[in-house]
Amino acid sequence: MVHFDDIVAAAERIEGKARLTPLLEAPLLNQKLGCRVLVKPECLQLTGSFKFRGAYNRIAQLNPEELSRGVVAYSTGNHAQGVAAAAKMMGTSAIIVVPKDTPAIKQNNTRAWGAELAFYERDSEDRVAVAQAIADEHEAIIVPPFDDPHVIAGQGTIGLEIMAQAAMMDAEPDMVVIPAGGGGLTAGIATAIKEKLPNTQIIMAEPKSYDDTKRSMAAGVRVANDLGPDHESTFCDALTAPIPGELTFPINQKLVSDVVTLSDETVCQGIYRGFIDFKLTLEPSGAIALAALVSGAISDAGTDIQDKTIVVVCSGGNVEPSVYADALIRGAKQA
Amino acid sequence: MVHFDDIVAAAERIEGKARLTPLLEAPLLNQKLGCRVLVKPECLQLTGSFKFRGAYNRIAQLNPEELSRGVVAYSTGNHAQGVAAAAKMMGTSAIIVVPKDTPAIKQNNTRAWGAELAFYERDSEDRVAVAQAIADEHEAIIVPPFDDPHVIAGQGTIGLEIMAQAAMMDAEPDMVVIPAGGGGLTAGIATAIKEKLPNTQIIMAEPKSYDDTKRSMAAGVRVANDLGPDHESTFCDALTAPIPGELTFPINQKLVSDVVTLSDETVCQGIYRGFIDFKLTLEPSGAIALAALVSGAISDAGTDIQDKTIVVVCSGGNVEPSVYADALIRGAKQA
Numbered sequence: 001m002v003h004f005d006d007i008v009a010a011a012e013r014i015e016g017k018a019r020l021t022p023l024l025e026a027p028l029l030n031q032k033l034g035c036r037v038l039v040k041p042e043c044l045q046l047t048g049s050f051k052f053r054g055a056y057n058r059i060a061q062l063n064p065e066e067l068s069r070g071v072v073a074y075s076t077g078n079h080a081q082g083v084a085a086a087a088k089m090m091g092t093s094a095i096i097v098v099p100k101d102t103p104a105i106k107q108n109n110t111r112a113w114g115a116e117l118a119f120y121e122r123d124s125e126d127r128v129a130v131a132q133a134i135a136d137e138h139e140a141i142i143v144p145p146f147d148d149p150h151v152i153a154g155q156g157t158i159g160l161e162i163m164a165q166a167a168m169m170d171a172e173p174d175m176v177v178i179p180a181g182g183g184g185l186t187a188g189i190a191t192a193i194k195e196k197l198p199n200t201q202i203i204m205a206e207p208k209s210y211d212d213t214k215r216s217m218a219a220g221v222r223v224a225n226d227l228g229p230d231h232e233s234t235f236c237d238a239l240t241a242p243i244p245g246e247l248t249f250p251i252n253q254k255l256v257s258d259v260v261t262l263s264d265e266t267v268c269q270g271i272y273r274g275f276i277d278f279k280l281t282l283e284p285s286g287a288i289a290l291a292a293l294v295s296g297a298i299s300d301a302g303t304d305i306q307d308k309t310i311v312v313v314c315s316g317g318n319v320e321p322s323v324y325a326d327a328l329i330r331g332a333k334q335a
Numbered sequence: 336m337v338h339f340d341d342i343v344a345a346a347e348r349i350e351g352k353a354r355l356t357p358l359l360e361a362p363l364l365n366q367k368l369g370c371r372v373l374v375k376p377e378c379l380q381l382t383g384s385f386k387f388r389g390a391y392n393r394i395a396q397l398n399p400e401e402l403s404r405g406v407v408a409y410s411t412g413n414h415a416q417g418v419a420a421a422a423k424m425m426g427t428s429a430i431i432v433v434p435k436d437t438p439a440i441k442q443n444n445t446r447a448w449g450a451e452l453a454f455y456e457r458d459s460e461d462r463v464a465v466a467q468a469i470a471d472e473h474e475a476i477i478v479p480p481f482d483d484p485h486v487i488a489g490q491g492t493i494g495l496e497i498m499a500q501a502a503m504m505d506a507e508p509d510m511v512v513i514p515a516g517g518g519g520l521t522a523g524i525a526t527a528i529k530e531k532l533p534n535t536q537i538i539m540a541e542p543k544s545y546d547d548t549k550r551s552m553a554a555g556v557r558v559a560n561d562l563g564p565d566h567e568s569t570f571c572d573a574l575t576a577p578i579p580g581e582l583t584f585p586i587n588q589k590l591v592s593d594v595v596t597l598s599d600e601t602v603c604q605g606i607y608r609g610f611i612d613f614k615l616t617l618e619p620s621g622a623i624a625l626a627a628l629v630s631g632a633i634s635d636a637g638t639d640i641q642d643k644t645i646v647v648v649c650s651g652g653n654v655e656p657s658v659y660a661d662a663l664i665r666g667a668k669q670a
Contacts, residue, residue, distance in 0.1 A: 022357060024379065027420075028447045043614040044359065085362075105611065112363045272656065276440065279378040279652035281614040317614035321607065321667040325660035332656040 002149045002251065004195040007156035007188065010057040014157060017060075017089060018053050019045050023165035023311075026277035029294075036309045037293065038171060040162055041280050043317025047109070049238070049286070050155055050185060050315050051075075051082030051145075057154030058143050059086045067092040071143050072135040074098070074120075074127040076181075077106030078238050078285075078316050079145040084115035095140065097131045103237065103320050122240075123227065146184025147245035155185045159192025162311050173200050174308040177289040177298065179315045180204035180213045180259065182241035183248030189313065190255035201257040203303065205292035207234040207264070213252070214259040216244050235264050235323060238285035238316060260297045265330065267291045272331025274314060283319035284327060290314055337484045337586065339530040342491035342523065345392040349492060352395075352424060353388050354380050358500035358646075361612035364629075371644045372628065373506060375497055376615050378652025382444070384573070384621065385490055385520060385650050386410075386417030386480075392489030393478050394421045402427040405475040409433070409455075409466040411516075412441030413573050413620075413651050414480040419450035430475070432466045438572065438655050457575075458562065481519025482580035490520045494527025497646050508535050509643040512624040512633065514650045515539035515548045515594065517576035518583030524648065525590035536592040538638065540627035542569040542599070548587070549594040551579050570599050570658060573620035573651060595632045600665065602626045607666025609649060618654035619662060625649055 024039045042050035059071060070093035073083040080096040087094035094115040098107065099122040110117060120130045135142050144151060159176075166173055176193055178186045183204075190202045206213050209232040212225045224243040225231075234240065244252070267284050270291025274282035282290070289312045292298050299305050359374045377385035394406060405428035408418040415431040422429035429450040433442065434457040445452060455465045470477050479486060494511075501508055511528055513521045518539075525537045541548050544567040547560045559578040560566075569575065579587070602619050605626025609617035617625070624647045627633050634640050 022379075027381070028444060031447065041614075044357075046362075048614055109363060112366065275616050275656065275659070279376075279383055279616040281610050281616065321610065321663045324610070325663050328656045328660050 002152045002156065002187065002191050004191060006149065006153040007160060007192045010153040011157040011160050013060050014053055014056050014154065017056055020161060021045055023162065023169065024278055029273065029277040033294065033305065035305045035307060036171060038166060038309065038311045039278055039290065040158060040311060040313045041278065042158065042313065042315045043280055043282055043286055047081035047085045048316055048318040049078035049082065050158060051078045052085055053157050054151035054154030054184065055079065055082035055143055056086035056089065058148060058150040059090045059092065061150055062141060066141050070094065070138055070140040072097070072131050072138070072140045073143045073145065074131040075145055076238050076240055077102045078318055080106060080110040080115070081113060083143050084110045084113035088114045095134055097127055097134065103318065105320055106318050146182030146241065147247050149247065152184050152188045152248065154188065156188030156192040158313065159189035163193065163196055166311065171309045173197065173311045175201040175203060176311045176313065177203045177205060177292055178313045179239060179285055179288045180206035181239040183213060183244045183252050185313065185315060186256065187248040187251040191251060194255050201303065202255055203292070203298060204256055204259045205288045206259060206261055207236045207239055208261040209234050210240050211261045213244050214261050216249060217253065217259055222249050236267060236285040236288055238283065239288065258301055258303055260292045260301050262288055262291055262295070262297055266295045266297065268327045268331035269295045269334050271327045272335055275328055280314060281317040281319070281324065282314050283316050286314050286316035337487045337491065337522065337526050339526060341484065341488040342495060342527045345488040346492040346495050348395050349388055349391050349489065352391055355496060356380055358497065358504065359613055364608065364612040368629065368640065370640045370642060371506060373501060373644065373646045374613055374625065375493060375646060375648045376613065377493065377648065377650045378615055378617055378621055382416035382420045383651055383653040384413035384417065385493060386413045387420055388492050389486035389489030389519065390414065390417035390478055391421035391424065393483060393485040394425045394427065396485055397476060401476050405429065405473055406478050407432070407466050407470040407475045408478045408480065409462040410480055411573050411575055412437045413653060415441060415445040415450070416448060418478050419445045419448035423449045430469055432462055432469065438653065440655055441653050481517035481576065482582050484582065487519050487523045487583065489523065491523030491527045493648065494524035498528065498531055501646065506644045507532065508646045510536040510538060511646045511648065512538045512540060512627055513648045514574060514620055514623045515541035516574040518548060518579045518587050520648070520650060521591060522583040522586040526586060529590050536638065537590055538627070538633060539587070539591055539594045540623045541594060541596055542571045542574055542623070543596040544569050545575050546596045548579050549596055551584060552588065552594055557584050571602060571620040571623055573618065574623065593636055593638055595627045595636050597623055597626055597630070597632055601630045601632065603662045603666035604630045604669050606662045607670055610663055615649060616652040616654070616659065617649050618651050621649050621651035
């Protein structure tokens with residue numbers, strides 16, 4: 001389990017290493033939606049996504065002997081950069097296992113942080129097994145992308161910041177909307193927020209074609225994505241974990257009010273509003289929570305947003321220019 | 336004249352009204368360029384550009400009788416939004432004179448802040464005369480876009496923030512690079528910085544086709560842009576003031592080390608790096624200083640950047656999605 005105190009300890013650990021990202025507000029968007037929207041832009045975090053927080057919190061707790069053996073991680077791209085940067089700061093080496101189709105920007109940045117890359121086939125290979133084999137060979141420590149209490153606690157520091165920053169803006173969140181991949185970001189933030197604000201609703205947003213979290217919540221047990229031959233892909237490449245985490249799922253099951261699923265076309269609305277109202281570069285995965293709010297998906301699912309104070313976690317901004325440009329134009333057309 | 340104390344007073348006036356924008360750093364860009372780059376992202380300022388600072392500092396000093404008569408401004412778009420928001424906060428009305436070809440986003444946002452728009456023809460009408468006629472009719476106060484001591488002092492608050500934030504990052508700017516339109520942003524920032532750090536170089540960046548500042552500096556007197564029939568336009572729509580200001584020019588003449596001019600194609604490099612390294616939406620005018628640095632224009636002009644600490648003011652982010660998408664792709668191709 002992950003406790004509130006673990007998150008407080010993580011916040012002390014990452015202070016001065018991670019960035020204290022601001023909490024942003026766009027008065028004209030509030031006016032348009034009839035609620036108060038506060039955006040937590042983790043695209044401004046070191047390495048362009050929230051992943052640095054959890055990675056640093058894990059690696060900073062390794063002992064010198066463990067650090068001398070290096071770390072291994074598997075990732076769809078953002079965790080790769082987070083682990084690479086954290087490893088560099090802690091003076092250890094990192095090998096990152098990424099899908100062959102990882103966006104070039106994520107590959108290049110991971111290497112620029114000093115990490116070595118190893119590749120796997122997204123559809124045919126088990127990335128955990130590939131990483132485990134490399135870790136065994138090097139006697140290295142695996143830093144999991146979400147299913148690890150230290151990683152979850154690191155991501156939870158966002159929840160502490162949200163509460164402190166909202167209070168400074170005379171706001172108390174009625175709702176926090178969070179992108180859903182493996183569930184580590186939500187588990188951390190929800191654990192932090194619910195401890196102090198038990199009535200705050202936690203909403204997760206995930207791609208329609210990777211709706212394992214929604215189906216798992218409905219089933220009451222972890223259910224994997226059905227990746228059969230007719231399966232649609234998504235440009236939310238950071239939200240394609242195969243199944244909710246063993247650790248994250250029971251936490252989220254207890255603390256999350258609802259899960260909404262969005263098509264890629266709808267996600268473009270979040271990218272557009274990130275651009276127009278907040279001047280932020282959001283990758284598709286990073287824009288999905290904002291899209292869930294502005295598209296009406298949350299209210300359509302029965303959660304009232306009128307006059308509420310709603311925190312939206314925009315989790316990352318690592319995206320290829322061509323993908324972004326196309327999504328931005330599609331989003332603008334829907335506005 | 337504008338004095339350091341006027342800027343300190345402006346900072347007290349705008350506190351809690353304007354946003355304290357962060358000072359951002361991208362380690363991988365530092366690594367690439369061989370210098371330390373600190374970006375001041377005024378695209379994150381209220382209304383999406385720095386203009387709110389000066390407008391609020393001017394309007395907040397009007398007396399109740401003046402406020403009852405309303406304000407009038409002329410603007411290429413960003414000052415319009417800044418004045419509209421400041422007028423709304425101060426409980427006065429605003430009429431904004433903008434060119435007919437002002438980007439829709441700037442028009443819509445200005446109206447959303449409660450201001451009324453009046454239009455003029457960029458090439459055939461004198462915007463100052465149009466605004467003056469409206470002001471006379473309503474007995475309203477004109478808030479000039481740059482040639483006003485209170486407006487200059489308001490923009491200068493960015494200089495105070497840069498110094499304080501850089502100090503917290505153990506940095507002292509060797510150089511500050513600033514977009515050049517009418518020169519108000521530079522005059523304010525340079526007045527603040529040079530008071531405390533007299534050896535810091537101030538560099539202005541302006542569009543090649545609106546190089547009035549460069550030519551004025553060379554001539555030693557204010558020279559207007561030559562807008563003859565063969566004149567090239569620029570997508571840096573916020574930097575098309577006809578001539579340096581009467582107040583701003585002598586300040587900048589004294590405090591500025593160099594002016595570099597950039598083609599629109601080169602400005603795209605700034606938009607791309609804002610996107611890739613800082614996750615910021617920069618409008619062309621807002622990206623020109625970053626472009627001046629990353630394109631090599633500053634070093635090509637003879638100013639050494641190696642191992643220097645360089646603050647880049649990214650002044651705004653109000654841009655149409657289609658213009659941005661195109662510029663981003665053009666910038667990526669040059670990377």
